[in-house]
Each structure stands twice: as C-alpha cells, then as structure tokens.
Amino acid sequence: MELRDSRRLTGANFLWSRPGALLEVTLAEDELDLEKPLIEAWSLEARRLFESLGWQAQSLCVRELGIPLEARSPDCARCIALALSAPLDGLYTATSVAEAALDGALARLNGKPLAPGDEKFLATEARLRKELAEEVNPALLALRQAAHARDVCFLSDDDKVSVGMGAGSLTFAAREAPDPARVAWEQVHDLPMVVVTGTNGKSTTVRLLAAVANAAGLVPGISSTDWVRVGDEILDVGDWSGPGGARLVLREKRVELALLETARGGLMRRGMALESCGLAVILNISADHLADWGTPTLEDLADAKFIVTRVASCVVLNADDEQIVKAAARHLNDKQEIIWFSLDAESELVRGHLAGGGRAVLAETGKIVLRGPWHLAGDRSTQTFALCTLADIPLTLGGAALYNVANALAAVAAAADMGIEAAAISRGLRDFKSDPKDNPGRLNEFLIGGVRVLVDFAHNPSGLAALCELTSSLPAQRRLILLGQAGDRDEESIREMVRIAWQAGPAMLLLKELDLHLRGRELGEVPAIMEDELRQLGAPADRWSYASSELQAVQEALEWAQPGDLLLLLIHDSRDEVLAKLGAAAAETVKGSSD
Numbered sequence: 001m002e003l004r005d006s007r008r009l010t011g012a013n014f015l016w017s018r019p020g021a022l023l024e025v026t027l028a029e030d031e032l033d034l035e036k037p038l039i040e041a042w043s044l045e046a047r048r049l050f051e052s053l054g055w056q057a058q059s060l061c062v063r064e065l066g067i068p069l070e071a072r073s074p075d076c077a078r079c080i081a082l083a084l085s086a087p088l089d090g091l092y093t094a095t096s097v098a099e100a101a102l103d104g105a106l107a108r109l110n111g112k113p114l115a116p117g118d119e120k121f122l123a124t125e126a127r128l129r130k131e132l133a134e135e136v137n138p139a140l141l142a143l144r145q146a147a148h149a150r151d152v153c154f155l156s157d158d159d160k161v162s163v164g165m166g167a168g169s170l171t172f173a174a175r176e177a178p179d180p181a182r183v184a185w186e187q188v189h190d191l192p193m194v195v196v197t198g199t200n201g202k203s204t205t206v207r208l209l210a211a212v213a214n215a216a217g218l219v220p221g222i223s224s225t226d227w228v229r230v231g232d233e234i235l236d237v238g239d240w241s242g243p244g245g246a247r248l249v250l251r252e253k254r255v256e257l258a259l260l261e262t263a264r265g266g267l268m269r270r271g272m273a274l275e276s277c278g279l280a281v282i283l284n285i286s287a288d289h290l291a292d293w294g295t296p297t298l299e300d301l302a303d304a305k306f307i308v309t310r311v312a313s314c315v316v317l318n319a320d321d322e323q324i325v326k327a328a329a330r331h332l333n334d335k336q337e338i339i340w341f342s343l344d345a346e347s348e349l350v351r352g353h354l355a356g357g358g359r360a361v362l363a364e365t366g367k368i369v370l371r372g373p374w375h376l377a378g379d380r381s382t383q384t385f386a387l388c389t390l391a392d393i394p395l396t397l398g399g400a401a402l403y404n405v406a407n408a409l410a411a412v413a414a415a416a417d418m419g420i421e422a423a424a425i426s427r428g429l430r431d432f433k434s435d436p437k438d439n440p441g442r443l444n445e446f447l448i449g450g451v452r453v454l455v456d457f458a459h460n461p462s463g464l465a466a467l468c469e470l471t472s473s474l475p476a477q478r479r480l481i482l483l484g485q486a487g488d489r490d491e492e493s494i495r496e497m498v499r500i501a502w503q504a505g506p507a508m509l510l511l512k513e514l515d516l517h518l519r520g521r522e523l524g525e526v527p528a529i530m531e532d533e534l535r536q537l538g539a540p541a542d543r544w545s546y547a548s549s550e551l552q553a554v555q556e557a558l559e560w561a562q563p564g565d566l567l568l569l570l571i572h573d574s575r576d577e578v579l580a581k582l583g584a585a586a587a588e589t590v591k592g593s594s595d
Contacts, residue, residue, distance in 0.1 A: 001034070001106075002026045004079065004293075006099055008091040010157075010243060012310040013271030014294070014303060015061045020085040021094035023102060024065060024293070029077040038105055042082050045104035048116070049097045050084075052125045053132055058085045066296035068490060079293065088144065088156065089137040096131055100124050139177040146180035148275075153190050155247050155273060162247075164188035166221065166255030192418035193250070193258035195274070195308050197267070198283030198318075199301070200463045201407040202241070204442050205283060206259040208395065208411045211438065212428030213257045216420045221255030223248065225263060226440070230254050242266025243273035257418065267307045268294050279417055280312035281410050285323035286462030287493060302327040309336065316341060316413045318406065319349050319360070339417060341409035343402060345369075361413040363405055366390050368412055368429075376422045387412060388426045395434050400473055401443065403466040404434075436583065441575045443467075446586040450563025452476065453582055458570050459486070461496040467568065468504040476566035478507035482553050483530065483570055484514045487521030491529055498533040506568075508560060509534070509544040512553040516573045550574045554581065 005024040009015070015022070027035060039062050050058055065079040082102065086094035104114055104121075114121040140161055147154035147163045155162045162171040168189030172178060196205050203224050210229075213220035221230045223245030228235045230252050240248065241263035249258050250273075262272075285302045295301045302323045309315050309331055318324050319342040328338065338358065340350050345364040354360055359372030370376065370385040390399035393408055408429060415425045434443045446453040454471065458464045471479070481501045485494045501509055511527045518525075527546055534544055547553035550573040557567050571578050 001028070001031055001038075002076075003099075003102065006095050007269065008095055009083070009271045010091065011271035011273055011275065012307060014268060014307055015063060015081065015083050016059075016085070017310045018059070018085040019088050019091055019271070020058075020083055021091060021098045023082040023098045025080050025082060025102070026067075026076045027078045027080070029074045032078060034109065035078065035080065037109055039080070039082070041105035041108040042101050045108070046084055046097065046101035048104070049101055049125070049128060053090075053093075053097070053128060055086065055090075055097075058087075060084050065294045066300050068293060068296045071293070081294075087136075087141070089140055090132055090135055093128060093132040093135050096128055100128065137175065137177065139179070140174060143172075143177045143180055143183070146183070146185075147188075150185060150188070152188050153250065154275060155250060157244070157247060160247075160251070162251050165191040165193065165250045165258060167191070167253055169251050169253065171251050191250075191256060191258055192420075193260065193277060193279070194414045194418065195246075195260045195262050195272075195277055195280040195312065196283070196410075196414075197262045197264075197281070197305050197308050199286045199288050199305075199460065200458075200466075201283045201403060201410075202261045202263070203457075204395070204404065204439055205281065205407045205411050206261045207439050208407065208429070208432050209259045209415060211432035212411065212415045212420060212425050213259070215428035215431060216424035218256040218420075219254050220257050220259055221249035221252055222259045222261070224261040239263075243270050246273040262308055264292075264295065264301065264304050268292075268304055272307060272311050274311050276311050276313070278312070279314050279316070279414060280308040281316040281414050282306065282308065282318065282324055283407065283410055284318055284321050284462070285327070286460065287496070288460035288462075288489075292488070298323050299326075303331070306331045312336065314339065314417060316410055316417070318342070318410070319347050319353075320344060320406070325349065339413045341406065341413050343406060343409075359413075359417075361409045361416075363390065363399075363409060366399060368393075368409060370412070370416060374416055376416065385422065387422060388429060392426075393429045393432075395429075395432055395439070395443075397434075397443075397470070401470050403463075403470075404443070436579045440579060441571060444579065444582075446582045448558065448561075448582065448585045448589050451558075451561040451565050451567060453567045453569060453586075455569045455571050455575075455578065455582065457572065457575075459572060460489075461493060461500055464497055464500050464570070468500060471566060471568055472504065474566060477562065477564035479505065479566045479568065480508040480510060480557055480560060481506045481568045481570070482510045482512060482557055484512040484550070484553075484572060485526050485530070486514055486517035486519055486572070487526055488517075488519035494526060494529050495533040498530045499537065502534065502537050502539060507543065509539070510553050510557055510560075511544060511546045512550050513546075513548050514573050515549065551577060551581075554578050558585070 009020045061083040063081045144154045153165045161174045210220040219231045223240045225239045225241045227237050228240045241261045246260045314337040316339045319340040341361040343363045345362045350360045368387045395404045441457045444455040458467045
C-alpha cells in the first residue's frame with residue numbers, strides 16, 4: 001500500500017463541485033482484499049477528526065481511479081481516491097486531516113486503533129486545530145458570501161482574493177480581505193466569458209474568439225497553453241491553461257471579454273478556478289493522455305473534460321463526437337442549456353434538439369448557419385441565420401480543413417451566445433489567418449523554393465489523422481512527415497501515431513527526439529518504439545530516418561525536399577525557432593522570385 005499523492009482541490013473537480021482534499025492510494029495485488037476495510041476505516045477516522053474540528057457539515061467521497069496500462073503491476077493493481085470536502089479557508093488543514101485519517105486507518109487495520117483519549121490521537125487533534133487556527137480567514141469567507149449574494153465572480157488563491165471580472169474587478173491581498181460593507185460594489189461587475197476545453201483545437205478556438213472580440217471592438221484576455229495575453233500584449237509565456245491562468249486574466253482590469261483555455265491537467269489536479277460561469281465549450285474527446293493517472297480510458301477523459309460543466313449554465317458541445325454525446329447524458333441536468341454544433345446538417349440529434357426549441361450552429365452547403373432562437377437581428381428572435389461561407393474563413397482552407405470548420409462552428413456559437421453581433425463575428429472569422437502571427441504552430445503554411453511546408457502541433461492520433469486527411473487532398477510530388485511524441489504518452493498511442501503517419505503514404509518519415517518532453521522516458525526510447533513499429537509495418541529502411549533534435553529534423557527535411565514536394569512538420573519543442581527559420585527561407589524565396 002502506497003500513498004501516491006496528497007493535494008488540495010481548490011474548486012469544482014472530477015469528484016464533486018466542492019473544494020477539499022484528496023489522497024491517491026495504490027494497492028498491490030495481494031492487498032486488494034484490504035480495499036473495503038481501508039475505506040471503512042479511513043471514513044471512520046476522517047469523521048472523528050471532522051468532529052474535533054467542527055466540520056460536521058463536510059462530506060467524504062471515495063472513488064476508484066483508473067491506472068494507466070503501463071503503470072499496472074503486481075505492486076500497483078488498484079488506485080483509490082480518498083477525498084473530503086472542506087471550507088475554502090481550510091484546504092491545507094484538509095490535506096493534513098486526510099493524511100491523519102489514513103494513518104489512523106492503517107493503525108486500525110493493524111489491530112492498534114487509537115482511542116479518543118489516546119495520547120497520540122490527542123496530539124493529532126491539537127496539531128490539526130493549531131493548523132486550522134492559523135489558516136482560517138473569516139474575512140475571505142464573508143467577502144465570498146457577499147459576492148455570491150450580488151451574483152458576481154469570486155476568485156481566491158494563496159496570495160489574492162478578488163470580486164468581479166476584468167474591468168469590473170477589485171483585487172485584495174488574501175489576508176487583507178475587506179469588510180463587504182466597505183467594498184465599492186457599484187464598481188464590481190462580471191464580463192462575457194467562455195471556458196474552452198477538449199482534446200484538440202483549444203488554442204485555435206480561443207485565438208479565433210480573440211479575433212472576433214477585436215472585430216467587435218472589445219479587449220480580449222486569453223489564458224492558454226502558450227501564454228496569457230491581453231489585447232496584443234503577452235503578459236507571460238508558458239502553459240497558463242490551468243486555474244492560475246484563469247485568475248490572472250479575470251483580474252486584469254483591461255479585459256472586456258475573457259477566453260479561458262482549460263486543459264485536463266489543471267482540471268484533474270486542482271479543479272476549476274471559477275465557482276460559476278455562463279458558458280463552456282467542449283470541442284472533442286479523443287485518445288490523449290491515456291497514460292495519465294485518473295484518465296486511462298476515453299470515458300475517464302470525457303469525465304475530466306466535463307468538469308467544466310459543473311459550473312456552467314450553458315454548454316456548447318460537438319454533436320459529431322460520440323464521447324461528448326454520451327458524457328452529456330451522464331453529466332448535464334435539465335437546467336443547463338446545450339448548444340450543439342455539427343458538420344452534419346442532417347444530424348438527427350441536432351434536428352431533435354431544434355424541434356424542442358434548442359439552438360445549434362451547423363455547416364450547411366458551404367456556409368455557417370445558426371438555427372434556433374438566436375438574437376442576431378435586433379430584438380427579433382432568429383430561427384435561421386446564414387453567417388458566412390466557409391470559403392471566407394482562411395482557417396478552414398476553403399472548407400477542406402474540417403477540424404478547423406468544427407472549431408469555427410464552436411467559436412461562432414460561443415461568440416453569438418456572449419452577445420457579439422453577427423457582423424463582428426463574420427469579420428473576425430475572415431480576418432483570422434492561419435499564420436505564425438495569428439495562430440502560431442497551427443497549420444502554418446510556407447512556400448520555400450517550390451516546396452510547400454505545413455507546420456502543425458498535432459500531438460495525438462486523432463489530431464494527426466485529421467491533418468493527414470487534409471494533406472491527402474493537397475497536390476504533391478512527394479510527401480515527408482516529421483513525427484515525434486512526448487514521453488508521457490502510452491506506448492500504444494505512440495505506435496498508433498506511427499501507423500497513421502505511415503498509412504498516409506509519405507515518401508519519407510522523419511523521426512525526431514523531443515528531448516524537452518522526455519517526461520520520464522530515457523533519451524531515444526520514444527524513437528525506438530517508433531522505429532520498431534515501422535519495422536513491424538514492413539517499412540523499408542530507406543523510407544525513414546532519425547534526427548536527434550527538432551531543429552536538426554527540420555533542416556534535414558528541407559535538404560531532402562525538391563520543388564513540388566509537401567513537408568508536414570509536426571513541431572513541439574522549438575516552435576518559435578522553426579517558424580523563424582521557415583519564415584526567413586520563405587522570404588528569401590519571395591525575394592529571389594522578384595529579382
């Protein structure tokens with residue numbers, strides 16, 4: 001038996017919509033018969049400690065966590081989550097309570113339970129009371145209650161507490177939360193905002209929505225896997241797709257519309273930063289991160305993505321995604337509105353939804369069409385509104401890039417629901433380019449000496465399959481695919497990437513090392529798996545090669561290419577350097593043709 005992790009859950013999470021603390025405990029094969037006694041003993045000990053702290057209103061939750069296939073062994077046969085809810089100003093103490101309850105449970109299982117008057121139990125009680133006394137923050141809770149009463153956003157972390165959003169926000173030091181009666185509530189208000197999650201397309205969708213916001217004359221704030229950006233200013237670079245990024249955007253006074261990319265990692269690790277939001281978007285669910293604890297199956301992954309719906313009153317969902325449709329039935333209630341989007345104008349699901357008075361955004365005969373009771377023409381409720389043609393949207397390559405058509409449909413649904421006028425939405429779609437400036441690393445195209453080069457971030461089987469489907473329709477003498485994968489993906493996903501790439505029929509498959517994303521694997525381990533899969537597929541040795549870095553791989557691809565070829569470069573480690581290199585080479589091509 002091993003305590004694998006102990007952490008705070010700061011917001012709505014995969015267990016429930018409450019803050020609290022979580023333990024992850026693994027059991028060996030020969031310990032599986034201890035699972036039920038352990039849970040019962042831990043629950044008993046946790047409730048004893050609740051009594052000591054005056055937390056009788058708090059709850060317990062136990063759930064089995066999926067173990068990634070490659071992590072399973074006789075020493076790690078099952079993982080259980082032991083969780084307890086706690087007051088927002090007692091989460092550090094809550095982790096101590098959960099751990100102390102586990103210690104007490106193990107003592108009980110070993111035949112040495114701690115009686116209420118036992119010296120060790122009394123010492124534990126005293127320690128926890130002292131921790132809680134140092135952590136409690138009544139002023140913070142009072143401010144939170146006042147914000148809830150006024151139906152405005154409340155955000156808190158270790159350092160800061162805030163009410164309202166963006167231009168309507170006020171922020172204070174967490175330990176200096178003011179008396180609610182002294183807050184200038186007339187200055188406090190919320191903003192239009194959307195939380196965007198899914199397996200693929202999150203960054204593209206929030207960037208596209210930012211272009212729509214700009215077209216509407218609004219200052220967008222974006223938190224994403226690349227950066228936090230307000231308007232055209234990047235506040236910080238890095239992965240800000242978790243709760244910290246959301247808080248940073250929502251506290252920035254210049255922001256007039258908030259666009260929050262929300263990834264699985266932050267949702268599973270901490271939960272949501274927001275206690276409520278008007279709108280959430282779930283783009284798609286496909287195999288990725290199945291090597292991570294808690295999400296080893298597509299259903300688990302869908303449940304993780306649907307954490308965002310615990311706080312959303314309206315949800316934009318992909319009607320073409322089977323996992324999303326199933327998860328919606330599991331997670332959503334009758335009070336939550338669904339807006340479906342679909343590439344299939346004849347979708348039975350969408351037709352039934354519209355017949356029941358719902359709203360949808362569809363791709364119909366080369367156009368984006370909004371159906372249902374949208375308010376896009378003054379005060380008149382619009383049942384059918386053709387927004388623009390797909391040919392007008394550069395991101396979709398004239399409608400050929402179906403995955404970007406789907407992203408555009410989701411963005412339109414979100415923008416329209418947030419009240420942005422149809423003309424601004426259409427203008428934003430037309431203005432947004434699939435280039436390194438607007439959408440760096442996502443379907444960026446370069447023409448270099450007669451060679452067509454596409455750069456993309458595709459990093460999982462579904463993303464690569466969609467990209468290969470697109471490029472198969474593009475003319476080329478020969479094709480090269482640059483392929484790599486991060487070390488935290490399971491072996492089957494890595495092999496599936498190789499199969500998809502090889503089935504696309506490239507003349508050359510260039511395998512790269514992602515030395516910045518080894519994530520627990522040894523140098524050379526992932527390329528070795530890829531090479532082994534190619535051998536099993538019967539790929540001739542002269543049809544694939546290995547590069548020790550991403551930049552070296554790009555250089556080798558350019559040296560291999562001839563006029564008329566198509567290079568599909570999947571870039572993950574050195575995006576900015578690669579884009580700069582290709583941009584310079586493309587500029588030289590333009591200069592040479594004009595001389």
